[in-house]
Amino acid sequence: MTKGLLLVISAPSGAGKSTLCLALAENRPEVWVSISCTTRPPRPGEENGRDYNFLSPEEFEKRLKAGEFIETARVHDYMYGTLKKPVDDALAAGKDVALNIDTQGARSVKAHFPDCVRTFILPPSWPVLEERLRKRAQDGPDVIAKRLANARGEIGHLAEYDYVVVNDRLQDALDDLLSILRAEKRRFPRLKEELKYLSFL
Amino acid sequence: MTKGLLLVISAPSGAGKSTLCLALAENRPEVWVSISCTTRPPRPGEENGRDYNFLSPEEFEKRLKAGEFIETARVHDYMYGTLKKPVDDALAAGKDVALNIDTQGARSVKAHFPDCVRTFILPPSWPVLEERLRKRAQDGPDVIAKRLANARGEIGHLAEYDYVVVNDRLQDALDDLLSILRAEKRRFPRLKEELKYLSFL
Numbered sequence: 466m467t468k469g470l471l472l473v474i475s476a477p478s479g480a481g482k483s484t485l486c487l488a489l490a491e492n493r494p495e496v497w498v499s500i501s502c503t504t505r506p507p508r509p510g511e512e513n514g515r516d517y518n519f520l521s522p523e524e525f526e527k528r529l530k531a532g533e534f535i536e537t538a539r540v541h542d543y544m545y546g547t548l549k550k551p552v553d554d555a556l557a558a559g560k561d562v563a564l565n566i567d568t569q570g571a572r573s574v575k576a577h578f579p580d581c582v583r584t585f586i587l588p589p590s591w592p593v594l595e596e597r598l599r600k601r602a603q604d605g606p607d608v609i610a611k612r613l614a615n616a617r618g619e620i621g622h623l624a625e626y627d628y629v630v631v632n633d634r635l636q637d638a639l640d641d642l643l644s645i646l647r648a649e650k651r652r653f654p655r656l657k658e659e660l661k662y663l664s665f666l
Numbered sequence: 667m668t669k670g671l672l673l674v675i676s677a678p679s680g681a682g683k684s685t686l687c688l689a690l691a692e693n694r695p696e697v698w699v700s701i702s703c704t705t706r707p708p709r710p711g712e713e714n715g716r717d718y719n720f721l722s723p724e725e726f727e728k729r730l731k732a733g734e735f736i737e738t739a740r741v742h743d744y745m746y747g748t749l750k751k752p753v754d755d756a757l758a759a760g761k762d763v764a765l766n767i768d769t770q771g772a773r774s775v776k777a778h779f780p781d782c783v784r785t786f787i788l789p790p791s792w793p794v795l796e797e798r799l800r801k802r803a804q805d806g807p808d809v810i811a812k813r814l815a816n817a818r819g820e821i822g823h824l825a826e827y828d829y830v831v832v833n834d835r836l837q838d839a840l841d842d843l844l845s846i847l848r849a850e851k852r853r854f855p856r857l858k859e860e861l862k863y864l865s866f867l
Contacts, residue, residue, distance in 0.1 A: 584852075590864055620866055628852045629861065641852050648849035651785075651829045651842050660830065663791055665821055 467659065469556040470649055471578050472496075472563045473571045474642075476586035477616030479597040481632045483516060485586060486565045488639045496646070497555045498563045502528070505543035536566065536573035541611060545570070561646065568622035575625075582649050584642065585626040589633040668860065670757040671850055672779050673697075673764045674772050675843075677787035678817030680798040682833045684717060686787060687766045689840045697762045697847070700753055703729070706744035737767060737774035742812060746771070762847065769823035776826075783850050785843065786827040790834040 476482035490498040502518040504525050513519045520528070525544050529537060537546035547566060555562045556578075564574060564581075571583055588594040594616060598609050623629065628645050632638040649655070660666040677683035691699040703719040705726050714720045721729070726745050730738060738747035748767060756763045757779075765775060765782075772784055789795040795817060799810050824830065829846050833839040850856070861867040 585854075587861075587864075587866060591866075623861065623866060624854065626854055628849065629854055629857050630852055641848065644845040644848035645852060647842065647845035648829065651831055651846060653786075653825065653827055653830050656830050660788075660824065663788075665788060665792075665824060 467559055467655075469558070469560045469562055470646065470655075471552070471556060471574070471581040472561065472642075472646060472649075473574050473581050473583045474563055474565050474586060475568050475571050475583070475619065475622075475626070476632075477588075477594065477619040478612050479594045479616065480586045480588045481597075481635065481638070482565060482586050484635060485632060485638055485642065486563060488635060489563055489642055492639060492643065493561075493646070496561045496563055497551075498565065499547060499552055499555075501545050501547055501566060502534075503543055503545045505541070505545075535577060536570040538567055538569040540567060540569075541608075541615065547574075568619050568625065571622075572625070580655070582628070582645065583626045584628040584630055584645060585623055586638065587620070587623075587629060587631050589631055668760055668856075670759070670761045670763055671847065671856075672753070672757060672775070672782040673762065673843075673847060673850075674775050674782050674784045675764055675766050675787060676769050676772050676784070676820065676823075676827070677833075678789075678795065678820040679813050680795045680817060681787045681789045682798075682836065682839070683766060683787050685836060686833060686839055686843065687764060688716075689836060690764055690843055693840060693844065694762075694847070697764055698752075698756045699764045699766065700748060700756075702746050702748055702767060703735075704744055704746045706742070706746075736778060737771040739768055739770040741768060741770075742809075742816065748775075769820050769826065772823075773826070781856070783829070783846065784827040785829040785831055785846060786824055787839065788821070788824075788830060788832050790832055 474482060474486060486498050489496060500514065500518055502520050502525060504520055504522045507519055528534065533548055534546040535549040535552060537544060547564060547570065552562055574581055575583065588597065595613065598612050630638050630641040657666060675683060675687060687699050690697060701715065701719055703721050703726060705721055705723045708720055729735065734749055735747040736750040736753060738745060748765060748771065753763055775782055789798065796814065799813050831839050831842040858867060
């Protein structure tokens with residue numbers, strides 16, 4: 466049984482990462498898109514178990530103490546984290562896993578899973594990013610400023626990633642992601658066992 | 667202008683490399699599939715300028731002395747070689763280039779173009795490879811034995827390649843190749859200039 470591929474996806478807010486991950490899940494139901502836990506309250510339209518697992522600060526703290534998270538991060542005064550067990554189980558069962566996390570989390574994941582593939586999603590340009598953040602009517606100006614500053618910080622970690630996808634047209638960005646997933650499965654180091662089995666190595 | 671991507675494709679005889687390269691050329695007319703020169707006589711069905719540039723030993727020697735080849739190799743008593751100028755011109759014009767060459771040639775190309783992408787095409791199994799070689803009615807048993815020995819030699823260099831594609835169903839192998847091409851264009855190191863231009867770096 467070949468182990469699944471772990472695809473780490475990071476992006477600043479406004480790059481369209483969540484939409485892209487939903488499109489990935491729809492297009493490749495066999496890829497398990499991991500859902501982060503967060504103590505942040507849901508935004509209008511967000512659903513528990515689809516966009517995030519929304520946890521109370523107490524529940525988050527309890528699981529953190531029990532060592533259940535593969536990575537956690539504090540962003541904009543809220544806690545975010547990824548549970549380890551579902552990721553381990555999916556990979557061991559040969560399922561590919563997409564992890565939608567920030568750059569802090571990506572570094573922890575890389576330390577745990579050195580053969581993960583890291584992809585950074587960018588907006589087409591800075592003006593487009595600012596425009597997208599301003600259009601989120603539910604955020605006040607100080608929240609927007611904070612998000613923009615945070616986006617600059619996140620984008621500063623671009624060079625830690627294997628791939629960069631620019632999310633201008635959603636379908637193009639999705640096709641890029643799907644190609645990365647397919648191509649990475651053909652990388653020589655990942656195929657050693659299969660090639661030995663076929664007596665080619 | 668972003669430089670084109672150089673995709674090096676190697677395979678033992680019988681892996682279906684030529685058919686795959688023709689399918690690539692049909693599917694992506696914007697990719698320039700480089701044609702090797704050879705002193706080997708054409709097999710039935712092969713066309714000059716499509717399968718190979720068939721050169722006389724004298725013409726090959728003249729061009730070799732003039733330093734026109736990026737790589738040359740002697741295989742099965744014949745000379746093979748790739749002209750440098752058309753590859754340089756295509757890459758400089760931003761065109762992607764696919765180079766269909768053997769493992770000796772691939773090593774020379776990697777030395778000249780360190781950021782080339784090397785893909786090895788394999789048959790689904792050893793028995794399938796033997797079967798495919800035996801079915802080439804125009805080859806005698808000693809030629810088949812030579813080809814099989816050569817295939818073993820070529821496959822021995824598998825570990826020098828970035829990607830391995832198993833050519834079982836042609837369409838799957840083509841989709842793998844196309845994904846490799848698309849994904850490699852999103853690799854961080856190749857995007858540095860574009861990302862600087864967009865002020866993301």
